């Protein structure tokens with residue numbers, strides 16, 4: 129039998145193979161409109177007494193089911209609609225689970241969210257050993273919880289501690305991990321997936337499963353007192369991470385608590401919490417990030433222009449940034465990269481950091497030794513440009529000095545091929561100025577990575593006036609291969625991310641000089657939702673780096689960028705932050721946990737801390753500076769859209785994801801309200817708070833950035 133999205137074939141051995149293949153879609157997702165089709169399938173199974181079992185699989189070449197359709201969730205108008213959706217799903221999955229035939233899910237490719245919940249309602253799960261196969265319940269990353277029975281079925285299968293870990297982090301399990309945890313029963317090559325799945329059917333219906341637990345986990349999960357310890361610890365960890373800004377994790381814990389009772393009550397509670405979360409502003413914001421990044425995956429950054437292939441690359445400079453860029457080029461993009469440095473030490477340092485990272489993965493059995501060696505063979509070093517003619521893209525990561533960068537441009541043009549792209553990883557110098565000495569300025573582009581390169585998801589691709597569309601498209605495509613989310617921004621001091629970060633950091637510095645204490649400043653912004661506070665960030669980035677960038681921004685963009693003069697005193701006192709172990713915090717303490725403030729810094733700055741403001745006042749003063757500058761960037765066309773501005777701030781700075789980025793947050797506040805706040809601060813603290821024209825115009829007409 130066949131419906132639009134399901135094909136049921138009965139093989140000679142009387143085993144029914146259900147293949148899900150939603151027409152016209154790249155990936156299968158679960159939608160309420162499939163309810164009738166699933167019912168027809170279940171009725172068909174019921175009608176065939178001759179059947180011995182069922183295998184459920186996907187017709188998509190490299191994916192199983194990517195979860196419930198997020199668009200469908202986003203279009204729900206009331207919590208009641210969502211509740212019904214969840215309960216309808218529960219009913220169908222309960223029926224699948226309780227019908228007389230054993231069912232095996234045969235999984236190859238992503239099996240996420242509702243996809244895994246469907247698989248959990250089956251008796252067994254056989255998965256392919258392909259790196260494309262991942263299993264997980266990532267709903268928490270969308271600000272929701274598994275609403276298809278996952279909060280009840282997973283704990284029954286693998287225990288509560290493992291379930292909480294999976295659901296609270298949203299992590300995706302590779303095949304080996306999935307089998308080890310007991311989420312999947314067997315891992316086999318994709319070519320024999322269906323055959324092996326069929327073999328599991330011989331075991332019949334599964335019945336109740338006792339999670340395979342060991343040691344302390346077993347002891348704790350056996351008693352209600354023990355389970356309470358696990359819940360308490362989970363809540364503590366969650367709260368320390370979320371600062372109460374995300375409602376989903378607490379509700380996940382609540383549902384898992386209910387999983388030790390009867391299934392139906394647990395499912396009802398799950399549907400209730402799920403429906404409230406889908407309607408929450410936090411989930412709306414987090415969903416917007418999913419939609420934006422999915423959209424961005426398809427964009428070239430330069431319209432219809434075809435990118436050129438990048439088969440060979442060179443990185444200039446084997447320092448922290450250069451080493452990181454070489455790493456993602458080899459590890460993620462799997463493209464050969466030559467690290468050119470002036471000294472052997474630079475090259476070997478860069479190569480050994482990638483070796484260490486890969487070797488750790490070998491030791492944890494995440495990759496094979498042969499994979500490590502294959503990746504390492506993509507990394508080579510050189511002190512000169514010999515053989516550089518065939519390089520398609522050079523990425524320079526040398527010292528921030530215009531003269532030096534000019535020399536690099538000239539060297540590359542003299543030694544590489546006529547089509548070689550010169551990408552500069554400058555964080556502050558205008559690309560147009562770097563390209564000024566180029567014979568082929570159309571092949572010069574900015575490619576600004578964030579530190580640590582291996583971890584930070586964003587890159588800014590900066591075109592200057594003469595950059596060609598093909599250079600942009602090629603660079604954007606290559607950055608994506610490196611696993612990055614690129615935003616294309618215009619050439620201006622600070623580009624987008626550092627430009628909106630600078631006034632925020634300066635405001636924190638102003639507050640410090642007004643007497644607010646260092647920990648209080650950091651805690652205020654961490655409680656607001658940033659991953660680290662501004663003073664910690666300054667220590668991490670380097671006080672000297674901040675001091676170098678500030679005058680460039682001030683000269684190009686105006687006095688609102690002036691860094692507090694007292695900061696010169698810090699440099700005079702030899703304070704650069706973590707890199708030289710001397711900054712706002714003490715780096716010499718071996719105590720675990722938060723680093724203590726280096727109290728002597730107050731003396732250097734000539735201040736005595738005397739906190740006056742509340743956490744929210746501190747956060748507001750810093751954040752509105754960032755918002756005002758972000759609106760200016762959009763107005764000036766530095767970023768192409770509010771969406772790019774939101775993704776840039778979230779992925780580059782860690783702007784609180786639950787607020788959806790600065791533009792969505794401005795829409796939430798309302799332009800009128802934001803302008804009023806800025807004007808109040810302007811009257812108190814001066815013109816650096818003057819609202820930009822765009823915001824004033826939007827306030828006058830009550831406009832929003834997003835429809």
Ligand SMILES: C[C@H](O)CC(=O)SCCNC(=O)CCNC(=O)[C@H](O)C(C)(C)COP(=O)(O)OP(=O)(O)OC[C@H]1O[C@@H](n2cnc3c(N)ncnc32)[C@H](O)[C@@H]1OP(=O)(O)O
Nearest residue numbers: 154155194195196197198238240241242266274275276422
């Ligand atoms: C009731 C339940 O508990 C609730 C849920 O299940 S909520 C959903 C939980 N699932 C998720 O969060 C997974 C979301 N998807 C992803 O993370 C990624 O798409 C992926 C890892 C599965 C694949 O990534 P990748 O290979 O890069 O492909 P990607 O471009 O993202 O997606 C391919 C297509 O599938 C779509 N898609 C993937 N997952 C989707 C989902 N859950 N809902 C709607 N569309 C989805 C994308 O929009 C894209 O559509 P397009 O081809 O028309 O642009």
